[in-house]
Amino acid sequence: MLRILPISLFLLLLSTRATAQDRLLQVVTTTSFLEDLAAQIVGVEGEVHSVLPVGTDPHIYDPVPEDAKIIAEADLLIKNGLTLEGWLEEMMANAGKMAPVVTATAGVEAIHSYEHANASDPHAWMNPLNAVIYIGNIRDGLITVRPSKAAYFEANYQAYKAQLEALDAYIQRRINQIPPEKRILATSHDAFRYFGNKYGIEVQSILGTSTEAEPTLESYQKLLGSLSGKGIPAVFVESTINPKLLTQLAGDLGIVVGGKLYADSLGDEESGADSYLKMLRQNTDVIVNGLLGLVGTSKTEDRYFLLLIISLFAISFGFVAWRLRLPATPPIDWNNYQINIRGLSVSYDKKTALSNVYLSLEPGHVYGLIGGNGSGKSTLFKSILGLVEPDSGSISVDKYEINDIRKHIAYIPQKEEIDWSFPATVSDIVQMGRFPHRKVFERLTRTDHERSLAAMKQLGIEDLHHKQIGELSGGQQQRVFIARALCQDAEIFLFDEPFVGVDITTENRIIEIVKELAKQGKLVIIIHHDLAKVKDYFDRLIMMNQRVVAIGDTNLVFNDDNIRKTYGGQLTMLQRTESYR
Amino acid sequence: MDMLIDFFQYPFAIRALLASSMVGLMCGVLGTFIVLRNMALIGDALSHAILPGVVVGFLVAGYSIIGFFAGSVIAGLIAAILITWIQRNVSTQEDAAIGIVFTSMFALGVMGISYLTHQQGVHLDLKDFLFGNVLGIGDQDLWLTFSVMTFTILCVAAFYRFLFITTFESVVAKTLGFSVGTIHYFLMLLLSFAVVASLQSVGVILVVAMLITPASTAYLLTQRLKNMIWISGAVGLLSAVLGLFVAVWLETTPGPAMTVMASLIYLLAVLFSPQKGLLSKMWRMQRKRLRIYREDILKQALRLYEKQALTFENLLEKMDANKAKLRWQLRKLVRMGLLQGQGNELILTESGLKAGYQLVRAHRLWETYLVEKVGLNQDQIHAEAEDLEHLLPEDFLEEVSKTLGNPARDPHGSPIPGPEMDSTFVLTDLQVDESARISFMQLDHWVRSQLWELELSPGEEVQVKHVLPEGIDILAEGRAFSIPSELALLIKIDRVGEKRL
Structure with missing residues (x-):
């Protein structure tokens, strides 16, 4: 029994081979013109597929996994050879199973490649007499895989051979119409040397034999040099290669693009070059017409293009300018108004930061804003500044939206929010205060410069005006931003921990300025954490713990009870404050 | 050189030169904001992300510059919007968001180009997009680059204030009511334009170098935004032109050559920048x-x-240093007019004395500060003050003095010299019962030796008791001295109160 099994398996194999004899031959070629040549010989005995679709450049082809499968399942594989299909070798080496391979160029007298001593120019099929050798090889290959149909293949071969010979005669007749001195064919890559050798045409190209090469300035220049003055009327682009370079070349030579040539692939159905015979015929017609100067200038300049860009630019420019304008200030009596915060609630990711805050603030006071970590004092600031969206509630100035008076609110940020290495000088920063007062395209005026100088003088930093901001001491840096706020003509000043990292002299100077501002009828709010100076610094106090614990005259509200409510469990802080008091 | 002249006789070479210089200038100007806004990675992302736009543009319009331009710009904007959206709405790290968006779009583009090659049979060379191809610059490309460059510069000039304030402090810009988002997206749009216009010259991979390297060079060279923009533009232009020359000379691809030139100029700036260069830093430290x-x-x-013992040998012993170095620096002090040499003896000039006492003042003020404000005790302070006295500028020292209430003596009890040292008064100017301090600036050699003998040191407060024809009786630290007139005429004093010590 054990001995019988391999024998029966062998028999089974034989029988499957027998059935294979009857079905259609599966022939796979690498490129589209080989597909056409093979189809002429195979006739009704099989199906021919090309790995590369029509229009694809075989030099730089990158195989996809599907290709390996097609090749592995073929009965016969036909390739051009002469290093055209570099990618195929790799695939064949990796494929386990492999169909018999026909090299179509076997027996062709190869032209050596210009660039590589050992390589040959693969474009042998551009000579129709070489194609006769191709179909001879294809016939032989087919006979090997299906000997029973040898006569059929031979008949197909003879019929097609006759057509190829007729094509050869046609091409020769057409080329002879071109004056000999104009028989120069300039194209993208060296696909036409077999063609040129056969019919006596000088071939010039920019890319060399393979399209893989990068065009260099030198090769372009060389081609330009060798073509100028020759009096040829046209250069030619190829179907598989970006026509830009040759179009450029034509422009530089002051001549036209004579038309599109098909070399590495057949064209599609509309192109008139969808079979091998048609391809060569069409190429010949294009070349002859072009070199006879029968092709007119067809400059396809896209005038619409510039129009399109310019209108795109104008629209985006206008839109940005429109988005950047600021609203006009509503008529508010800056000596007598109220900021009303009503029912303000803010949360971040469902974590409450402020809940139901009611506040009413009046000009002419310095408000201290105190509270523990997470008490919402920064959030309150951000809400007034319009940096966070509240869940509910509103902030208004008299009857107006706070957003309408943004330019009158000055924010003096914490030091660590600033990029101190930014290439800006003191006067650059101070002048920023004037920005909101100018229209979008308005330049800063003389008055603006005077205002900024006055603000710098008021803070004693006018001598530093040309210094980069990172070169200043901590106190000087703080003064720069206060100067900007003064320059801004602000009515409402928001300071975020202004005394962190400044010396005592600057701290005193800042508080002096702040009190002066309040005296002038401005409204100042300062986030502060050092409870020791609260009574000296602020005449009004806001004590926060997610809601308002107390607001009012500092002397009245700054008491133990409120402090305990404000700082809640933060006992260490509480003890510290008690020791201060 | 001949080769260059020869080369630039061809129209395509002129086109390459024009396009490269415009790209250099434009990317330099725009790059300033990319660098300052820390958007280098976004610049890289946008340039890669336009590839699928190129493919779609090709599918719709074929080898057409309109399709190419519109497709790329739209793809760039989609990338910008996607990145910003992910950063705001998804909990993904900011740079990871950029990486995800641009690699996926780039991959889509590569797939698209591969698809076009296979299914449509189109020869779109990926390499041209990646590294540029100056040979392919046509008149249309030139017009495109020109319009984008003009528009970019126009916009930077027109919206300079807004770019400045939103770049420097976006938060403050927002509080003033400026639309920060508009500027952000507008920059993205400009960036997309610039990348598309640079594609032919440098390609998508290296365009980011033209955006950030010249700008980073400019950042090293200036302290003002306006100057940075111009320097960056100029450096970009220079790198592009030099790069093209080098490419012609060495027969290589221009895009990479431009990038290398930009990096070389950057390297020069790193080494030689007057303010931020490594050499000037070393030089300043030295x-x-x-x-x-x-x-x-x-x-x-x-x-x-x-x-009375200032000689070279004594100084050498005190300084405990290399002889040559000491001589070298002594010569420098002589040149500065602080010191004079008389044979073996050295003499401090008036300005030398002043400078010396100012150092003593700094040292003693710092000692006082460390004890009173920092709370160190007396034996810890000397070494600290020894360092501090050299470090801070004079106006800061005066702040320290003010903060301390202008002390007259340091924690060790030594008098602190005053900030002004031009003593115009002498001891004989004083009336009976008037007080003054003996000035530190006793230039007369004989006076110094006399005071040394009397153990009356500079900075001591003295009170005049009697004025007699032959001399003056004074009281200092509870001791009485009789100063002969010829000496009293020469002892310089600082009046207490009138001129602070």
Whole structure:
């Protein structure tokens, strides 16, 4: 029994081979013109597929996994050879199973490649007499895989051979119409040397034999040099290669693009070059017409293009300018108004930061804003500044939206929010205060410069005006931003921990300025954490713990009870404050 | 050189030169904001992300510059919007969001190009997009680059204030009511334009170099935004032109050559920038070390001078240093007019004395500060003050003095010299019962030796008791002295109160 099994398996194999004899031959070629040549010989005995679709450049082809499968399942594989299909070798080496391979160029007298001593120019099929050798090889290959149909293949071969010979005669007749001195064919890559050798045409190209090469300035220049003055009327682009370079070349030579040539692939159905015979015929017609100067200038300049860009630019420019304008200030009596915060609630990711805050603030006071970590004092600031969206509630100035008076609110940020290495000088920063007062395209005026100088003088930093901001001491840096706020003509000043990292002299100077501002009828709010100076610094106090614990005259509200409510469990802080008091 | 002249006779070479210089200038100007807004990675992302736009543009319009331009710009904007959206709405790290968006779009583009090659049979060379192809610059590309460059510069000039304030502090810009988002997306749009216009010259991979390298160079060279924009533009232009020359000379691809030139210029700036360069930093550090060394010499010299023993040998012993270095720096002090040499003996000039006492003042003020404000005790302070005295500028020292309430003596009880040292008064100017301090600036050699003998040191407060024809009786630290007239006429004093010590 054990001995019988391999024998029966062998028999089974034989029988499957027998059935294979009857079905259609599966022939796979690498490129589209080989597909056409093979189809002429195979006739009704099989199906021919090309790995590369029509229009694809075989030099730089990158195989996809599907290709390996097609090749592995073929009965016969036909390739051009002469290093055209570099990618195929790799695939064949990796494929386990492999169909018999026909090299179509076997027996062709190869032209050596210009660039590589050992390589040959693969474009042998551009000579129709070489194609006769191709179909001879294809016939032989087919006979090997299906000997029973040898006569059929031979008949197909003879019929097609006759057509190829007729094509050869046609091409020769057409080329002879071109004056000999104009028989120069300039194209993208060296696909036409077999063609040129056969019919006596000088071939010039920019890319060399393979399209893989990068065009260099030198090769372009060389081609330009060798073509100028020759009096040829046209250069030619190829179907598989970006026509830009040759179009450029034509422009530089002051001549036209004579038309599109098909070399590495057949064209599609509309192109008139969808079979091998048609391809060569069409190429010949294009070349002859072009070199006879029968092709007119067809400059396809896209005038619409510039129009399109310019209108795109104008629209985006206008839109940005429109988005950047600021609203006009509503008529508010800056000596007598109220900021009303009503029912303000803010949360971040469902974590409450402020809940139901009611506040009413009046000009002419310095408000201290105190509270523990997470008490919402920064959030309150951000809400007034319009940096966070509240869940509910509103902030208004008299009857107006706070957003309408943004330019009158000055924010003096914490030091660590600033990029101190930014290439800006003191006067650059101070002048920023004037920005909101100018229209979008308005330049800063003389008055603006005077205002900024006055603000710098008021803070004693006018001598530093040309210094980069990172070169200043901590106190000087703080003064720069206060100067900007003064320059801004602000009515409402928001300071975020202004005394962190400044010396005592600057701290005193800042508080002096702040009190002066309040005296002038401005409204100042300062986030502060050092409870020791609260009574000296602020005449009004806001004590926060997610809601308002107390607001009012500092002397009245700054008491133990409120402090305990404000700082809640933060006992260490509480003890510290008690020791201060 | 001949080769260059020869080369630039061809129209395509002129086109390459024009396009490259415009790209250099445009990317330089725009790059300033990319660098300052820390958007280098976004610049890289946008340039890669336009590839699928190129593919779609090709599918719709074929080898057409309109399709190419519109497709790329739209793809760039989609990338920008996607990145910003992910950063705001998804909990993904900011740079990871950029990485995800641009790699996926780039991959889509590569797939698209591969698809076009296979299914449509189109020869779109990926390499041209990646590294540019100056040979392919046509008149249309030239017009495109020109319009984008003009528009970019126009916009930077027109919206300069807004770019400045939103780049520097976006938060403050927002509080003033400026639309920060508009500027952000507008920059993205400009960036997309610039990338598309640069594609032919440098390609998508290297365009980011043209955006950030010249700008980073400019950042090293200036302290003002306006100058940075111009320098960056100029450096970009220079790199592009030099790069093209180098490419012609070495027969290589221009895009990479431009990038290399930009990096070389950057390297030069890193080394030689006047403010931020490595060499100038080293030079400044060396100068500072030598200044500190000279200040130490001056202090030691002052001490020796007070003891009438200022000679080179004594100084060498005190300084405990290399002879040549000491000689070198002493010569420098002589040139600065602080010191004079008389044979073996050295003499401190008036300005030398002043400088020396200012150092003593700094040292003693710092000692006082460390005890009173920092709370160190007396034996810890000397070494600290020894460092601090050299470091801070004079106006800061005066702030320290003010903060301390302008003390007259340091924690060790030594008098602190005053900030002004031009004593115009002498002891005989004083009336009976008037008080004054003996000035530190006793230039007369004989006076110094007399005071040394009397153990009356500079900075002491003295009170006049009697004025007699042959001399003056004074009281200092509870001791009485009789000063003969010829000496009293020469002892310089600082009046208490009138001129602070």
